[in-house]
Amino acid sequence: GENVEQHPSTLSVQEGDSAVIKCTYSDSASNYFPWYKQELGKGPQLIIDIRSNVGEKKDQRIAVTLNKTAKHFSLHITETQPEDSAVYFCAAIADNYGQNFVFGPGTRLSVLP
Amino acid sequence: DTAVSQTPKYLVTQMGNDKSIKCEQNLGHDTMYWYKQDSKKFLKIMFSYNNKELIINETVPNRFSPKSPDKAHLNLHINSLELGDSAVYFCASSQFAVGGTGGIKETQYFGPGTRLLVL
Numbered sequence: 001g002e003n004v005e006q007h008p009s010t011l012s013v014q015e016g017d018s019a020v021i022k023c024t025y026s027d028s029a030s031n032y033f034p035w036y037k038q039e040l041g042k043g044p045q046l047i048i049d050i051r052s053n054v055g056e057k058k059d060q061r062i063a064v065t066l067n068k069t070a071k072h073f074s075l076h077i078t079e080t081q082p083e084d085s086a087v088y089f090c091a092a093i094a095d096n097y098g099q100n101f102v103f104g105p106g107t108r109l110s111v112l113p
Numbered sequence: 114d115t116a117v118s119q120t121p122k123y124l125v126t127q128m129g130n131d132k133s134i135k136c137e138q139n140l141g142h143d144t145m146y147w148y149k150q151d152s153k154k155f156l157k158i159m160f161s162y163n164n165k166e167l168i169i170n171e172t173v174p175n176r177f178s179p180k181s182p183d184k185a186h187l188n189l190h191i192n193s194l195e196l197g198d199s200a201v202y203f204c205a206s207s208q209f210a211v212g213g214t215g216g217i218k219e220t221q222y223f224g225p226g227t228r229l230l231v232l
Binding site for chain 1: 117153154155156157158203205220221222223224225226
């Protein structure tokens with residue numbers, strides 16, 4: 001089955017700096033890669049996603065890149081703000097697994113003012 | 114007007130008890146899920162229902178029984194609660210039923226979670 005790894009597990013950056021979180025997956029059939037943000041005491045919320053037919057997607061300060069050959073995808077947050085502090089999860093899903101998202105273990109991002 | 118709602122938000126109970134967690138979505142989605150998030154924040158799917166039919170049942174003790182009275186609701190009943198059941202349980206929903214090749218994968222929308230503590 002699919003296995004998703006995520007690094008780093010914790011990340012601290014200064015406000016205004018960029019943050020990068022990287023995920024790798026094992027199943028080359030995976031074709032949809034969402035990123036979720038989970039704030040303290042809340043459920044995960046989708047922030048951006050990418051499908052396997054594109055290599056990059058951007059939404060304001062957030063971007064995701066996908067390298068299908070290397071089987072990794074990354075979340076990039078520019079001009080970080082304190083409200084970006086949260087746990088971020090990547091996930092991968094393949095047709096063969098139906099709706100079965102496999103989540104990475106999460107990255108706790110702290111943006112220091 | 115919350116999209117995916119869960120009740121209760123907190124649940125503290127004794128070992129051996131039976132409890133239920135309710136989930137409702139008003140998004141008109143076809144598919145609903147239950148996830149368990151452990152103390153290390155690891156999210157793992159437990160069940161998935163599409164139009165009231167079970168389509169994913171991961172390795173979960175049979176003390177856990179999901180019930181879907183209609184496609185807008187997916188409740189989770191837990192019998193004989195154990196200490197290891199303590200976790201945060203998230204309900205989620207998505208629009209399309211998928212499976213096999215060529216399926217469309219739509220994103221999942223999560224509820225706020227139910228924090229279960231078994232003493």
